Amino acid sequence: MGSIIMGFSKMSREEKIETLINHYKLPRDFAERVAEYRHPEKQELFDDFSENTLSNFYLPFGVAPNFLVDEQTYVVPMVVEESSVVAAASRAASFWAVNGGFKTTIHNTLKKGHIWFAWKGPASFLNPMPKSMFESLSESVAPLTEKMERRGGGIMEMNIFELDDHPGLFQLEVGFETIESMGANFINSCLEEMKEPLKQYFRSHIELKQYGEPEIIMAILSNYTTKCLVTSEVKCKIDALKAYSADLNPREFAEKLKRAVDIALADTSRAVTHNKGIYNGVDSVVIATGNDFRAAEAAGHAWAARDGRYRSLSKCEITEDGFFRMELTIPLALGTVGGLTRLHPMAALAQEMLGNPDATELMGIAAAAGLANNFSAVASLVTTGIQKGHMKLHLTNLLKAMSATPEEKEASLDYFSDKTVSARAVEEYLKKIRGK
Structure with missing residues (x-):
């Protein structure tokens, strides 16, 4: 050692x-x-963005044009190293742009945080939470929430719950509206400031005081933003799917795609990869705009398992009147101010490319990117297979890794235009032409 x-x-x-x-x-x-x-x-x-910085790690900053989201067209910035992601998103965006586009529903935009504490008294004294406690704790952080309240945000709700299977452990849950900010620092600052006032409240109320003072364990926001939900959906006549159906007729394609999504709803092993494909799109936008992709993914995967079994985040249906419909619902707490959203020059540029959207608009765009990639991936799986298109795009990377000359690259791209690409096949082809 x-x-x-x-x-x-x-x-x-x-x-x-x-x-x-x-x-x-x-x-x-x-x-x-x-x-x-x-x-x-x-x-x-x-x-200054991080600690012990030696250099920068470059990732491609790509764009997917023609995203029609809620009747507005966007060129969507995407930061991702997987070659097929931007291509798949772009193709799906162009297809859906002429077939109704992506429709967004914002269900709510509340974020939440918790103060965890231990207390020896009965939970019945705290649930429902006394109105005076809400008022006292809200007042204690008024200097912190004043500016947010002027913008229409602030503390919206509070509740106290006893932790299941852990008698005497309590969760004070605080709901925040942070408007255009993701709000992590704001939420954490409010929660930290509430810790001592919470203890003081117990000291000053005789029915609580008799059981002793609460022991504050920790105060922290939750990235499980179940009240910050967005749904993106697409819908078209089944016949319009001809552009994606390959050798299948559109009805067969629609039914096969629906069965593939149903499998991801029922089987965890498939659902994990299915949802990874969704976050290929979501994460790309989240990173490009300077938001926290780890928080977004953690929330989404927890949401996928909310009924006790990990499932697909997207759903698909074929209606009786001949329409194909697909939707994606995910928790997605994003911001357009604060953090790196404006401080990082490329994140600021990404926001400008999107027309400087507000937070809810950005939620819809990111969800649309996730649904676009999901649709494209499953469509490939049920027709030509996922590797054909993916490896075509990966061919350039393989040629670079094998030190192909410009002439060899041109010959290889032509040779593999109608053939299956694999690392072994590329290596053998290069050996063949080099041997000549």
Whole structure:
């Protein structure tokens, strides 16, 4: 076991690099390689985004045009390294743009946070939560919520619950409306400020005081935003699906696609991959706009298991009057101000490309991207198979990894235009033409 590096965070960047090279026996060109991706003008900004920053990690910033969402057309920015994601989203966007577009329903926009505490008294004293407690705690954070309230937000509700199977452990749940901000820092600041006033409330009310003072365990927002839900849906005549049905007739394609979605609703193993495909689209937009993709995914996967079994987040139906319909409902707490949404120059640019949407509009756009990728992926699965299109797009990466020359690349792209792409097939083809 090697020695521990002491005081690393206090070192200069150069000292950190030199220490890493010596301590972990890194290659001597390590410093030059990480320096290559530092920004010549804005690096100080990027350095402050995280701790111990040495360089930047580039991901492609792509766009999917022709997204018609709630009668407005967008070019959607997508940050993702998987080559087929943007292509699939773009194709689906163009298809649905001429078939009614994506329709959005915002069910609610409340975020929530919790103060967890232990108390020896009966839960009946706290549920329902006394009105005076709500007023006292709200008043205690008034200086923090004043600006948010002027914008129409603030604290909207509070409830106290005893934790199932853990008598004496309680959850104070606070519902927040944060308007255009995702609100994590605002929520956490309010909850922290409420801890001492909560204890004081128990001290000052005799019916609670007799059971002793509560022990505050922690205060933190919840990323399980079940009251911040968005639904995106698409609908068209079954005959319109001819563009996606390949060798199937549109009715067969629609029925096969529906069965594939039904399998993801019933089988967890399939649902995980199915939902991953949804977040290919959602995450790409969330990252591009400077939002927290980890929070969005965690909430979505928990929502997928809300009935005790992990299921598909999307649903599909074929109506009696000959329509195909697909919908996606997910919890999605996004912001268009605060955090990196405006501070990161590319996130700010992404917001501008979208016309500087408000938070609910961005929720709809991100959900539409998720549904677009889901539709495209399942459509491929039930027709040509997922690998044909994916590996075609991956061909360029394979050629680069195999150090193909421009001439070899051109020949390979032509050769594989009607053939199945695989790493082995590409390697064998390059050996063949190099041998000649």
